[in-house]
Amino acid sequence: MEYKDEKLVEEKVFKDPVHRYIHVRDKVIWDVIGTSEFQRLRRIKQLGTTYLVFHGAEHSRFHHSLGVYEIVRRIIDDGFSGRPEWNNEERLVTMCAALLHDLGHGPFSHAFEKVFDLDHEQFTQAILLGDTEVNAVLRRVAPDFPQKVADIIGKTYPDKLVVSLISSQIDADRMDYLQRDAYFTGVSYGHFDMERILRVMRPTEEQAVIKYSGMHAVEDYIMSRYQMYWQVYFHPVSRSAEVILTKILHRAKQLHASGYIFKQEPVHFHSFFDKTFVLEDYIALDENILMTYFQVWMKEEDAILSDLCYRFINRRLFQYAEFDPATEYRKIGELEQLFKEAGIDPAYYLVTDSSSDLPYDFYGPGEENERLPIYLQMKNGDLSELSRSSDVVDAISGKRRTDHKIYFPEDVLEAGKAKNPLYGRILHMLKG
Amino acid sequence: MLQEHARIVQFISMANEVTGRKKLQKMIYIAKKMNFPFVEKYELHMYGPYSEELTLRIEELREMGFLAEQCTDKGSYVQYSYQVTDAGAGFLEMADDAHAMLGTCIDSMNVKSSRFLELVSTLLYFDHLDKDEQIAKVLIVKNKLNFTAEEMTAAFDFISEVQTYAVQ
Numbered sequence: 001m002e003y004k005d006e007k008l009v010e011e012k013v014f015k016d017p018v019h020r021y022i023h024v025r026d027k028v029i030w031d032v033i034g035t036s037e038f039q040r041l042r043r044i045k046q047l048g049t050t051y052l053v054f055h056g057a058e059h060s061r062f063h064h065s066l067g068v069y070e071i072v073r074r075i076i077d078d079g080f081s082g083r084p085e086w087n088n089e090e091r092l093v094t095m096c097a098a099l100l101h102d103l104g105h106g107p108f109s110h111a112f113e114k115v116f117d118l119d120h121e122q123f124t125q126a127i128l129l130g131d132t133e134v135n136a137v138l139r140r141v142a143p144d145f146p147q148k149v150a151d152i153i154g155k156t157y158p159d160k161l162v163v164s165l166i167s168s169q170i171d172a173d174r175m176d177y178l179q180r181d182a183y184f185t186g187v188s189y190g191h192f193d194m195e196r197i198l199r200v201m202r203p204t205e206e207q208a209v210i211k212y213s214g215m216h217a218v219e220d221y222i223m224s225r226y227q228m229y230w231q232v233y234f235h236p237v238s239r240s241a242e243v244i245l246t247k248i249l250h251r252a253k254q255l256h257a258s259g260y261i262f263k264q265e266p267v268h269f270h271s272f273f274d275k276t277f278v279l280e281d282y283i284a285l286d287e288n289i290l291m292t293y294f295q296v297w298m299k300e301e302d303a304i305l306s307d308l309c310y311r312f313i314n315r316r317l318f319q320y321a322e323f324d325p326a327t328e329y330r331k332i333g334e335l336e337q338l339f340k341e342a343g344i345d346p347a348y349y350l351v352t353d354s355s356s357d358l359p360y361d362f363y364g365p366g367e368e369n370e371r372l373p374i375y376l377q378m379k380n381g382d383l384s385e386l387s388r389s390s391d392v393v394d395a396i397s398g399k400r401r402t403d404h405k406i407y408f409p410e411d412v413l414e415a416g417k418a419k420n421p422l423y424g425r426i427l428h429m430l431k432g
Numbered sequence: 433m434l435q436e437h438a439r440i441v442q443f444i445s446m447a448n449e450v451t452g453r454k455k456l457q458k459m460i461y462i463a464k465k466m467n468f469p470f471v472e473k474y475e476l477h478m479y480g481p482y483s484e485e486l487t488l489r490i491e492e493l494r495e496m497g498f499l500a501e502q503c504t505d506k507g508s509y510v511q512y513s514y515q516v517t518d519a520g521a522g523f524l525e526m527a528d529d530a531h532a533m534l535g536t537c538i539d540s541m542n543v544k545s546s547r548f549l550e551l552v553s554t555l556l557y558f559d560h561l562d563k564d565e566q567i568a569k570v571l572i573v574k575n576k577l578n579f580t581a582e583e584m585t586a587a588f589d590f591i592s593e594v595q596t597y598a599v600q
Binding site for chain 1: 433436437473475477488491495496519523569572573
């Protein structure tokens with residue numbers, strides 16, 4: 001029997017709080033899960049710094065990746081298999097892409113990528129196609145199999161239906177993370193009837209579509225996305241933690257560039273500071289390593305680095321104030337000047353943060369064909385864009401709420417305002 | 433702070449007007465690929481490189497009153513065009529001076545069609561590949577747009593042209 005068709009003697013199951021069980025029968029899937037690159041995802045949290053707000057949010061990209069695999073497996077085996085629009089030759093490659101779609105995420109993905117100008121999607125491709133354990137497993141299926149998996153994840157695979165299961169406005173990725181993030185954060189938003197959606201999902205040549213009778217389940221899913229964004233993903237305190245994390249990395253990078261001698265040399269970061277990193281350096285990083293450095297850097301001589309690390313480790317986060325750039329953008333310059341006069345470096349302690357700094361994909365009905373919308377399959381077989389049939393979705397589709405905040409160390413300013421009148425002036429400007 | 437917002441306003445100011453959200457997306461992407469300092473993260477969507485960050489930033493700038501957005505009903509879709517407002521012109525004081533060649537790069541892009549810039553930006557998205565592979569990828573991703581050999585040649589010529597404006 002060819003490797004691609006090999007089944008485990010007994011089905012393996014992972015107990016999962018969202019899907020109850022994750023079922024694995026295919027030997028290839030089992031072998032991929034066992035690779036060191038996939039196991040590394042256990043050490044990358046799905047929601048980055050959100051655990052500092054919602055303490056349950058300690059779940060990892062390993063959990064999520066298994067969840068996406070399970071949803072795709074169910075779509076194929078329980079829904080699409082046997083339908084003429086679905087080519088079952090694509091089953092294994094689609095499941096592998098689902099399992100591996102987040103393989104290239106780094107520690108605290110968003111902040112790390114911003115500071116070092118990286119793109120986790122490029123690392124996903126590099127791990128799949130490079131000299132890695134994952135690549136070795138995939139190559140056993142066929143020499144071009146790793147490239148096929150990479151093409152699905154990179155959205156360049158010829159079969160667009162397959163791509164849409166992993167990357168579209170109603171895909172397995174979103175269906176898993178909404179439910180998983182809701183479960184682990186403990187919020188009551190984010191829940192929707194996935195069972196119903198899976199039952200009414202239909203394959204077409206271009207993408208998976210939803211039977212008209214399933215419209216209300218999809219409405220629920222769209223509302224979940226909307227609410228999770230503002231209640232969880234864009235929580236202002238989580239953003240404060242992200243601001244501090246970003247500033248720690250910037251400070252370490254700047255100190256390295258200036259020739260500062262660290263008590264504990266950041267050897268894991270050297271190649272990123274110098275932009276000489278190779279894939280091996282990237283794979284070697286995880287959040288445990290970063291957190292270890294942050295712990296150690298609390299004892300550094302550099303007051304800014306040690307303070308920022310102390311804040312992150314001990315959750316002494318920055319306070320925030322609402323900020324309207326339209327009328328207050330000149331205030332930023334004044335505040336920067338006051339911070340300098342007060343001896344506080346505004347580059348690290350005065351930060352504006354906008355909703356566009358952490359974008360979230362609101363449902364959009366295909367503005368100028370940029371994004372493929374969700375289609376309902378009507379009784380006569382015609383496809384109709386979701387917001388044309390759903391008043392609920394129409395009311396929120398394409399509408400983006402925007403928001404701007406300014407972050408600052410209120411604790412320092414409050415403690416010092418009696419001795420330094422500038423501190424009080426800054427507080428007055430920030431808080432009114 | 434707000435530098436990223438200011439750079440977008442500066443870009444549109446230098447273009448005077450940009451017609452089409454898709455066109456604006458592709459122009460900024462091409463400028464970014466030419467090493468002009470745009471930080472918006474792009475991903476390949478079904479119709480080429482697209483940045484949700486940029487979409488949201490444009491929305492923010494519109495709400496701030498720094499950009500004016502005009503909608504035109506084109507029948508099957510709505511087309512948007514963008515200009516800098518008087519308030520936006522004031523906000524430009526936040527921006528660093530633009531690179532000397534940015535204006536030339538913008539002018540050369542702004543006279544091209546949205547379809548052409550879509551082709552150019554998608555080719556650039558795959559610029560780590562050999563030319564034949566780049567073309568093959570574009571034909572897979574954009575199989576419905578039926579780009580001709582002449583369009584491909586023109587796109588590669590255009591890439592060579594804008595590369596002469598690139599920040600080294």
